[in-house]
Amino acid sequence: MDFLLSRRSRPAKLLSGPAPDRATLERILEAGGRVPDHGKLEPWRFVVLEGAALARVATAIRARGADTGQDGEKAAAAFEGAPVAIIVVGVPKESEKIPADEQVLSAGCAAFNVLTAALASGWGANWLTGWIARDPMLLRETFGLEGDEWIAGFIHIGTCETAVPERPRPDMDAVTRWVSE
Structure with missing residues (x-):
C-alpha cells in the first residue's frame, strides 16, 4: 500500500541506461498480463523496443512530424533516452458478451500494470501517448x-x-461520494 500511495512516474526525458535485463522485462510483461479481462479475450498485446529499434522509431517520428507539422522532436526524444519502450497495443476482439469499452479498459489496465511493475521493480518508467x-x-x-x-x-x-x-494529487473528498443507503 505504501508503494501505491507514493507511486510516481519518472519523466521519459530523465530516463537513461542501464535497462532492465530480459528476465526482468519478462516479469514486468507477466504482471502486465494479470489484469481484468472479461471473457479471457486478451484484447491487448505488447511490443518491446530495444537498441536499434528505438533509433529507427525516433527517426520515423521526426520524419512524420516534419510531414504533418507535429512536434516530432519531443516524441522522438522519449524513444532515444529510455533504453526500453514497451508498446501496449489494444487488440479489439469480436465478442457477443464482452463490449468494446471493457476491452479498452483491459488494455488500459495492462498498460498501467506494466508501468507499475517497472516502478515497483525499482526502474524509472513513464506512460506516454500523444499524436504518435x-x-x-x-x-x-x-x-x-x-x-x-x-x-x-x-x-x-x-x-x-x-x-x-x-x-499535485486529487482532493479525494471532492471526487468521492459515500453511499450508505
Whole structure:
C-alpha cells in the first residue's frame, strides 16, 4: 500500500541506461498480463523496443512530424533516452458478451500494470501517448499495427538518477461520494 500511495512516474526525458535485463522485462510483461479481462479475450498485446529499434522509431517520428507539422522532436526524444519502450497495443476482439469499452479498459489496465511493475521493480518508467499513438501512418508502418489495433500507451523504462518532485494529487473528498443507503 505504501508503494501505491507514493507511486510516481519518472519523466521519459530523465530516463537513461542501464535497462532492465530480459528476465526482468519478462516479469514486468507477466504482471502486465494479470489484469481484468472479461471473457479471457486478451484484447491487448505488447511490443518491446530495444537498441536499434528505438533509433529507427525516433527517426520515423521526426520524419512524420516534419510531414504533418507535429512536434516530432519531443516524441522522438522519449524513444532515444529510455533504453526500453514497451508498446501496449489494444487488440479489439469480436465478442457477443464482452463490449468494446471493457476491452479498452483491459488494455488500459495492462498498460498501467506494466508501468507499475517497472516502478515497483525499482526502474524509472513513464506512460506516454500523444499524436504518435494516433497517426495512421506511424501505426501501420512504424509500429506494425494491423486492422483496428490501436496504441494504449508507450511505456518507457530505464534508470532515473534524478529525484522527481511530487505533483499535485486529487482532493479525494471532492471526487468521492459515500453511499450508505
